[in-house]
Amino acid sequence: MRAGVVFVQGAAPEHVQALHGAFDTLGIKGTVAQVRKRKDLDDLDCLIIPGGESTTISKLLLRFDLADEIRRMAADGVPIMGTCAGCVLLSKQGDEQVARTQTELLGLMDMQVDRNAFGRQRESFETSLRVEGLNEPFPAVFIRAPLIKKVWGGCRPLAKHGDDIVMARQENLLALSFHPELSGDTRLHQMLLKMI
Ligand code: GLN
Numbered sequence: 001m002r003a004g005v006v007f008v009q010g011a012a013p014e015h016v017q018a019l020h021g022a023f024d025t026l027g028i029k030g031t032v033a034q035v036r037k038r039k040d041l042d043d044l045d046c047l048i049i050p051g052g053e054s055t056t057i058s059k060l061l062l063r064f065d066l067a068d069e070i071r072r073m074a075a076d077g078v079p080i081m082g083t084c085a086g087c088v089l090l091s092k093q094g095d096e097q098v099a100r101t102q103t104e105l106l107g108l109m110d111m112q113v114d115r116n117a118f119g120r121q122r123e124s125f126e127t128s129l130r131v132e133g134l135n136e137p138f139p140a141v142f143i144r145a146p147l148i149k150k151v152w153g154g155c156r157p158l159a160k161h162g163d164d165i166v167m168a169r170q171e172n173l174l175a176l177s178f179h180p181e182l183s184g185d186t187r188l189h190q191m192l193l194k195m196i
Contacts, residue, residue, distance in 0.1 A: 010052020049086030
């Protein structure tokens with residue numbers, strides 16, 4: 001199995017480690033590609049778009065000719081997980097900050113995000129989240145996190161923090177407003193691998 005992590009900016013190395021942990025737990029022989037250019041996307045079974053700075057990542061996805069190929073992979077059914085900034089980029093609608101910074105979203109999931117929604121209140125926090133599909137709560141790390149303001153169409157919520165949606169799925173696409181790679185718990189990386 002060959003997983004890829006978009007490696008242009010942000011919290012990418014931690015996802016590589018988490019993927020290897022998930023491979024081990026599931027007893028899968030797998031490799032992880034560091035995606036920096038168009039060719040690195042070839043033959044991937046799944047892809048992670050990490051957290052970081054969504055405006056910067058979106059610009060680099062365009063500059064390195066990755067955005068359209070990622071859209072094509074999504075349409076082909078390749079499982080893709082976007083975390084934090086990656087969650088912002090997967091969505092179809094942003095907020096005024098996304099508009100003001102002219103961030104070009106990948107526009108793949110039927111959801112609207114509010115960028116830095118939690119960041120304004122508390123820069124960073126960890127909480128125990130109930131996630132659909134997991135038996136035990138997940139230790140979720142939020143860092144200047146977006147929230148998923150609404151979902152429609154084929155997108156459905158998988159986790160909430162209070163009333164706020166913080167994880168959603170649409171077919172082969174998973175969006176998480178938190179950082180699953182930072183808590184040493186690989187169950188959500190396993191969830192992505194099981195979607196293959
Ligand atoms: N606030 C960042 C953004 O929207 C995301 C933060 C993160 O990925 N940890 O670009």
